[in-house]
Amino acid sequence: MTVRLGIAHVPTHAPESLRTLATAAEDAGLDDLWVWEDCFKQSGLASAAAALAWTDRIRVGLGLMPAPLRSTALTAMEIATLARSFPGRFVPAVGHGVQSWMGQSGMRVDSPLTLLREHLEALRSLLDGDQVTTSGRYVTLDAVRLDWPPTTPVPLWTGGFGPRTLALTGELGDGLILGNALTPEAVHDAVTIARDAATAVGRELVDVHATLIVATGPHAAERLAAELPQWGAEPASGIGAAGGAAEIAAGVRALADAGATAVAIQPTADEPDLAGLAAFLGREVRPRLAD
Numbered sequence: 001m002t003v004r005l006g007i008a009h010v011p012t013h014a015p016e017s018l019r020t021l022a023t024a025a026e027d028a029g030l031d032d033l034w035v036w037e038d039c040f041k042q043s044g045l046a047s048a049a050a051a052l053a054w055t056d057r058i059r060v061g062l063g064l065m066p067a068p069l070r071s072t073a074l075t076a077m078e079i080a081t082l083a084r085s086f087p088g089r090f091v092p093a094v095g096h097g098v099q100s101w102m103g104q105s106g107m108r109v110d111s112p113l114t115l116l117r118e119h120l121e122a123l124r125s126l127l128d129g130d131q132v133t134t135s136g137r138y139v140t141l142d143a144v145r146l147d148w149p150p151t152t153p154v155p156l157w158t159g160g161f162g163p164r165t166l167a168l169t170g171e172l173g174d175g176l177i178l179g180n181a182l183t184p185e186a187v188h189d190a191v192t193i194a195r196d197a198a199t200a201v202g203r204e205l206v207d208v209h210a211t212l213i214v215a216t217g218p219h220a221a222e223r224l225a226a227e228l229p230q231w232g233a234e235p236a237s238g239i240g241a242a243g244g245a246a247e248i249a250a251g252v253r254a255l256a257d258a259g260a261t262a263v264a265i266q267p268t269a270d271e272p273d274l275a276g277l278a279a280f281l282g283r284e285v286r287p288r289l290a291d
Contacts, residue, residue: 003252004262005286006032006061007278008211009051011041012269022051024275026058028282034061034209034264039069039101045078052086059089061262063177063209064159066097067119068107072139075119076126076146083127083150093157093177093209094119096165109138113164120158120172127154157207166190170197175207180231181239181266182210184258191259210260212251213240215268216280227268245284252289 007025009018018035025033033051037044044062051060065075075094082090096116102108109115118139125132129149132141158169159177169176176194178187187210198205213231215223220242233239241251252263267277 003256003260003289004031004059005252005281005289006030006034006059006262006264007281008034008036008264008266009047009274010266010269011036011038013267013271013274015042015047017274018047018051019054021274021278022054022058022060024278025282026055028278029286030058030278030282032059032061032262032264034063037062037065039066039098039105045082048090048092049082052082052089057089059091060086061091061093061157061177061209061264063093063157064095064097064179065092066102066107067094067116068097068102068109068112069105072119072122073126073141073144076123079123079154079156080127080146080148080150083152083154084148087152091155091157091175093159093175094123095159095177095179111137113168114138116158116160116165117168117172120156120168124156124172127156155207157209159209161190163193166193167197170194170199170203170205171201173205175209176205177209178211180211181213181233183238184254185238187255187258187260195259206261208260209262209264210255210258211239211264211266212248212255213266213268214248214251214277215240215242215271216244216248216277223268223270227270230269245280245288248281248285249288252285256289 035047048062096112115138118136131145155174157175158173224242241248
């Protein structure tokens with residue numbers, strides 16, 4: 001089975017816990033570390049930069065940067081800096097942002113889909129080293145070119161849930177990130193929409209990130225049952241796995257069978273040992289995925 005196994009640093013855990021998790025994930029041989037950017041918790045870019053600096057090999061993904069919060073030129077500068085500093089190890093992803101949070105920030109727009117399209121198109125051109133002049137509904141640039149564009153191609157992932165956003169991802173994105181944990185059936189449906197849209201414009205959407213909420217050790221089932229309502233799900237919904245390596249590996253396989261190429265394990269908010277969980281995933285779960 002070809003599926004990348006990673007772990008997410010969820011902003012229900014304090015920022016200062018990131019270093020321990022990042023180094024433990026790399027030591028465990030995991031493929032990916034994913035950081036979040038939830039309002040008003042932690043900066044995704046600051047977290048990604050720190051994690052990249054603390055590690056040497058592991059890929060660091062950022063999902064998702066809310067487009068309304070960041071100017072396109074600034075986002076391009078930040079992505080390019082990390083891409084040049086850590087070639088091939090940084091995966092940035094942008095999305096609409098949670099609309100209620102955008103409203104709280106004073107950044108909510110009338111058409112999030114239009115903004116995301118304009119943002120993606122201009123951002124891709126800037127990261128490719130082009131000079132960009134555009135005057136859209138939300139994104140306006142006048143002869144902007146990065147002095148230090150990435151030296152190697154940077155994958156630009158996007159994400160969301162609605163069918164129009166999934167179709168836009170297929171049209172413009174290099175990968176699809178499903179920001180919240182979903183059932184395997186929902187992952188399959190989302191992947192189908194995005195990949196069909198990519199095919200329609202002569203592209204191929206290969207990379208898909210999905211999330212599995214996990215609890216292991218004593219009282220794992222009870223801990224998972226307490227966690228899932230925070231994400232609007234019931235314990236039997238299939239978006240989480242509780243138990244040992246066999247149960248967690250089965251959850252990862254189900255998402256991979258649904259179309260995911262990368263699965264991030266999301267610890268519960270009460271996870272007492274992030275480093276231990278990362279070691280367990282590398283030692284016990286990963287070998288089962290090769291069966």
